[in-house]
Amino acid sequence: MEQFNPILMEFLLRSAIKKLPDIQREVYQYIESMEYRLEDTAVDEKQFLQLMIANSPFKAAADHFSLPISTIKKIMDEAQLEIDTSIDERCKRIKWIDYTDKSDKTKQRVFMFLS
Numbered sequence: 001m002e003q004f005n006p007i008l009m010e011f012l013l014r015s016a017i018k019k020l021p022d023i024q025r026e027v028y029q030y031i032e033s034m035e036y037r038l039e040d041t042a043v044d045e046k047q048f049l050q051l052m053i054a055n056s057p058f059k060a061a062a063d064h065f066s067l068p069i070s071t072i073k074k075i076m077d078e079a080q081l082e083i084d085t086s087i088d089e090r091c092k093r094i095k096w097i098d099y100t101d102k103s104d105k106t107k108q109r110v111f112m113f114l115s
Contacts, residue, residue: 004091016086023065024079027072030064031057 017025034057042048058076062069 004094009087012087012090013083015090016083019086020079020082024075024082027061027065027075028079028083030061031072031076034060 017028020028034055035052038051038055038057039048042051058069058072061067061072065072067075
């Protein structure tokens with residue numbers, strides 16, 4: 001896949017997450033937010049991995065949603081596949097159009113994308 005602007009990729013990610021079925025979205029966001037909190041707490045990768053083991057987001061999600069860990073894992077795998085597929089499909093449809101010559105003559109590059 002060609003390189004896309006990180007801001008655009010973040011937009012596509014948020015958009016894909018919003019389109020998930022409720023339970024997938026809720027579990028995905030719960031685990032993701034817990035991982036971000038652990039990442040913010042950790043001083044390095046080693047500590048992050050230790051925190052992930054000691055404070056498993058999957059175990060916490062299983063307790064929170066009253067579901068077995070295996071079900072949480074399945075939900076996350078399905079959600080991630082759905083997100084990846086959605087982003088990939090949208091990236092394939094994106095067309096960048098260079099409007100630099102049609103904009104004011106400030107020598108600023110202007111692009112528009114269509115998806």
